[in-house]
Amino acid sequence: MSFIQAPLTSVMPSHRLLLTGFGPGERSEANKQIRALGGKFINANEYRADCTHIVCKNPSRSEKFLSGCLEGKWILTPAYLRDSVQNGAWLPEEAYEWSDSTPHVGSPLLLPNLLNAPKRCRMRVKNRLKLFRDWRVLFLVDDAVRKKVYSKLIECGGGQVVKTVAITRQGVRFTGLVTHAFYDATYEHLASELKKSGVACYEPVFIGECILKVWN
Template sequence: MDDAVLNQLSNEMKLSLLNTLAEDTCDTFAIRASTQRGVFLGSYLNSANRERLRVVVKILGGKIVNQYEEQVTHIITTTDENNYCRRTLKYILGLSHGCWILSAAFLRNCIKEKRYVNEEDFEVSCCQVVGGKLKPPYSIPRYSRENYNKKTNLFSRFTFKVDKRITVPPPSYLEIMIQNQGGMLYTDQNNRTELKGNYYFVSDDLPRQRHCRVVPPRWIIDCICYQKIRPLSKYFH
């Protein structure tokens, strides 16, 4: 998009907002107000969709960030013909946090309608890794978001200690994913009587550990991406 097109689009969207605010129903206005306070993070977007995101948020309200943070409410990503997206770190973090995870078509329709459109119409089905194996009949991000809002999270009965030597993903992000999904983190200050029922050590090295089971980082990620506890037997050879 060149500057002239962007400026014209900006003016048209501003005018449309002024003309349509008075026509909003209470429900529609509530959806728009919520989105206007949104914090948006792009994942695997091409330059055209990054520019669309910038224009939409600039005109309609909200904030764009470049890295995941706790305040993120919307992940915008590229999808294939099956409505599957790439399994990026941003996607996994957003999934663990109950974010809206939307296809880039959301941006195109916001521009077309000159307003924030209903997010539910643009939710991603799942990531390509899961889609290739499972072909879920429902949106996994929607399922995760609804469970997150109900506080019925995957790891609510688990305690984890994360090996700081892990390189991918960074240990700090693994800890965020675990806590987002209701898990408890073990530290040396924990009283063992405070630990939740299942105690796991997350590590790339899989020696036997006393008092706990060792699981690879991929098990954490797969549990989140499938939104179910995966059989541990699949991760040991």
């Protein structure tokens, strides 16, 4: 009797960690620790949606931090990794999630919203309440790098970025319904026209303000 061998399938580690704010030497050491615990170290300078946890030295308005908030990821202090190594297994996350009671270094003007954002956003996403759901967004931004970051934030928050057909200094043509537009100063006159059509128009900085202040 012959047997057909089932194809081998790889099991995705339950802990896939992305780091932010760490130096090269620290990242190398963290990689060893994560692998020893059976997790996966994601070595990336940009946010990766396949991560499950973000270990953050200090909260900031970085792409990784804000994207992680929008997708409801665990955003934890470095002590989570250190203590898990000492424990020999992954510890429960709750005690290590960033909050206003966590020791920190940074600007006191930004800290309250930054520190409380991870848990607040995670609970909203857990309840299926993504921040930018039902948004169809047009970007009037020339800088391709900035536009890519802004677009990723909108998509992480459940929104859709409308692909423009043509943009000139005289007008804009786009496909589909637009609910929101984010524009640089050079496109202020086009934003004024969009406002007349009922499109909510803001400068790009408003995206971060939404995540940290509006989403309460």
